[in-house]
Amino acid sequence: MRSFADLDHSIGHVPGTIVAALRTVDVGRGSEALYRDQLPGLLSHLANRARVTSITASSAIEGIVVADHARADRILAGRVTNLRNRSEQELAGYRDAQDYLFQQPWQPLNPGLLLHLHKLLFMHTASQGGRFKSEDNLVVDRAPSGELTVRFRTVRASETQFFVAELIDRYLAEMATDRHHPVLLVGLFALDLLVVHPFEDGNGRVTRAVTNALLMEAGYSVSRYISLEQQIAASADDYYQALLDSTHGWHDGRANPWPWLSYFVDILATAYRTFAERAAYDRADGSKQERVRDYVLNHAPDTFRMADIRTALPGISDPTIRVVLDRLRRAGSIASEGLGRAASWRRMPTDHFSRPPG
Structure with missing residues (x-):
């Protein structure tokens, strides 16, 4: 009241x-x-x-x-x-x-x-x-x-x-x-x-x-x-x-x-x-997710931002990009730096995520 x-x-x-x-x-x-x-x-x-x-x-x-x-x-x-x-x-x-x-x-x-x-x-x-x-x-x-x-x-x-x-x-x-x-x-x-x-x-x-x-x-x-x-x-x-x-x-x-x-x-x-x-995640076109994955792993700078992906891949929505980034993060392929809009992503060295544990 x-x-x-x-x-x-x-x-x-x-x-x-x-x-x-x-x-x-x-x-x-x-x-x-x-x-x-x-x-x-x-x-x-x-x-x-x-x-x-x-x-x-x-x-x-x-x-x-x-x-x-x-x-x-x-x-x-x-x-x-x-x-x-x-x-x-x-x-x-x-x-x-x-x-x-x-x-x-x-x-x-x-x-x-x-x-x-x-x-x-x-x-x-x-x-x-x-x-x-x-x-x-x-x-x-x-x-x-x-x-x-x-x-x-x-x-x-x-x-x-x-x-x-x-x-x-x-x-x-x-x-x-x-x-x-x-x-x-x-x-x-x-x-x-x-x-x-x-x-x-x-x-x-x-x-x-x-x-x-x-x-x-x-x-x-x-x-x-x-x-x-x-x-x-x-x-x-x-x-x-x-x-x-x-x-x-x-x-x-x-x-x-x-x-x-x-x-x-x-x-x-x-x-x-x-x-x-x-x-x-439910409706994303698999080919779009694969394009994001390929860009991040093979073409993006070692350290990149969401804006870099948007520029390189116009027409792919932010939620679709985030789905792929989250999967790659959980797989150890990339790591996040910072929070929110200022966040950037860093591609990890190949041996960081391909070497078996132990």
Whole structure:
């Protein structure tokens, strides 16, 4: 709610790095329809894999892990009725919440939707879900010594219902005006919902699930095929730090949303890049990949960049080039130097990758 009080002030001037990431996101969004028409088999495979990965990763962020992977797969497939412990029960609950949003039309965003997701989350446990918190709560860190440190102060229990309703109303109103980028609005909604912390438990999982749904509703469906939760789990420290940095001064309307939005948009941009690379891998013309491989191994300078390959091989897409570079890197034929757009590649001496180990 607080983040939506004065959007022209808070997100009216988007930092250049985020503008660039949003451009990647929008280009990726524009490719989704093409992939759906041309690669239905690949998308079905990716969707099935992303469903499993998202459920297990989002649960693992909260310490909910089923160590027996085969049994976890059976739980996610709905083939286990006797859930043995709390972790299995909560894994099944997140499965139900995720499937509710992804596998059928869901009711419009309102407090009832959040309560229903929370109810599904705890449907298989002895805890009663589907209710807003009745006592004030804090978000804390527990040190190995047992000492607790307050990360941020949430909204009081007595004000939770009002804050949730107000947040949803403001979000929907701003989406309708089409004045700000929808991805930024979804990111702000997630930030505010996490600060409100409307439930005694399950806030992170409900927020991550509804964030995926809101992105899809806004036309950004990559989370159906590439797990955002897996990326968050892999960068958990950055995730929590970005949230913390954007909560300072939230209650007074002085919070800086950009640390969180930068993280959020980058996660989404990375997902779209991964999506494009997997689509390119599936549909790439083998002769084009072979042309890239031949150029890199036999004609490129010892140290080269993506721009060199683009110039030498016009008409071959960046995702196709990246597929070949990644294969050659894993084979030990080339090595990368630097990161991002400044990255260069170095061809390794023949004896480096042809000599048998030992």
